[in-house]
Amino acid sequence: MNKFSEHIRQKMKSERFAVWRNLLLDLKTPADKHTVVRFPNSASYIFSTADVFWMADPSFNNGDCKADDTQLNEIAALINQKISFAVITHLHQDHCQTELVKKIDNPSFRWVVSCRFAEEFHHQYGVAFENMIILNNGESTVLHDIKITAERGYHKEAGKPEFPSCSYNIELPDGVKIFMPGDVREFDAEIPDMCPVDYTFGHVFLGREDAEGDEFSKLHDFADFITRRKTGSVILAHLYELARLSRDLWTHRHAAMAEVEIKKKAPSVKVYAPYFGDSLPLCGKAGK
Numbered sequence: 001m002n003k004f005s006e007h008i009r010q011k012m013k014s015e016r017f018a019v020w021r022n023l024l025l026d027l028k029t030p031a032d033k034h035t036v037v038r039f040p041n042s043a044s045y046i047f048s049t050a051d052v053f054w055m056a057d058p059s060f061n062n063g064d065c066k067a068d069d070t071q072l073n074e075i076a077a078l079i080n081q082k083i084s085f086a087v088i089t090h091l092h093q094d095h096c097q098t099e100l101v102k103k104i105d106n107p108s109f110r111w112v113v114s115c116r117f118a119e120e121f122h123h124q125y126g127v128a129f130e131n132m133i134i135l136n137n138g139e140s141t142v143l144h145d146i147k148i149t150a151e152r153g154y155h156k157e158a159g160k161p162e163f164p165s166c167s168y169n170i171e172l173p174d175g176v177k178i179f180m181p182g183d184v185r186e187f188d189a190e191i192p193d194m195c196p197v198d199y200t201f202g203h204v205f206l207g208r209e210d211a212e213g214d215e216f217s218k219l220h221d222f223a224d225f226i227t228r229r230k231t232g233s234v235i236l237a238h239l240y241e242l243a244r245l246s247r248d249l250w251t252h253r254h255a256a257m258a259e260v261e262i263k264k265k266a267p268s269v270k271v272y273a274p275y276f277g278d279s280l281p282l283c284g285k286a287g288k
């Protein structure tokens with residue numbers, strides 16, 4: 001598989017606006033109470049559950065945002081029109097972009113955040129507390145029949161200061177269960193809720209070696225964490241975070257390596273590694 005290049009980076013940047021815009025314009029209502037997830041960016045997700053549209057970790061053009069960015073303005077306007085709420089795993093710019101958040105001003109919009117970073121979200125992003133639903137670890141909220149439970153985060157990396165983060169267990173109205181652990185660095189951490197799920201979102205991180213190389217010290221640990229909690233499918237994401245240098249940037253080449261390890265540990269698990277602009281209908285058995 002070809003390695004990442006500056007040519008690919010520029011091509012993806014040039015396509016970014018159309019990918020976001022088209023996904024937001026085409027949020028078809030799924031049948032009954034089922035859910036479709038769409039993939040506009042490295043670690044941002046747009047969901048449609050029946051006629052409710054919601055997001056996780058919105059970031060549009062981290063690292064490239066201009067002073068009065070017309071593309072950002074148009075994406076924020078579509079979010080204001082269409083999206084009801086967003087869940088946030090942590091406040092890094094590739095998950096929660098300040099310039100974008102500041103433009104989401106629909107008074108009925110809700111931000112689901114952890115108590116571990118709610119204060120910072122208020123101060124740094126200017127979001128009013130009345131627009132937040134603040135959850136402690138283990139606490140749940142139900143929005144439009146979607147049950148969202150916050151749990152501990154896994155972003156703590158050995159040798160680095162801890163960064164406040166959380167994970168989410170999400171139960172959809174049709175019973176489909178999602179585990180969204182966010183960015184995981186603490187691969188041996190205990191997972192408080194080990195109930196089986198239908199989908200685990202795996203944010204590819206294989207170690208601190210040069211990502212352009214071929215050997216990765218955390219490959220097994222990543223696959224071990226992602227498969228430790230029983231799941232029907234794994235969605236591999238956090239690829240092509242375009243603000244990163246190539247040495248830190250994960251691609252489908254790395255996702256393919258992760259898939260091989262995941263399949264060794266859990267042969268029956270389905271593995272998806274979507275491209276930007278893809279969408280995936282969610283269905284499952286965990287809730288039945």
Ligand SMILES: [Zn+2]
Pocket residue numbers: 043092094095183238
């Ligand atoms: Zn990240």
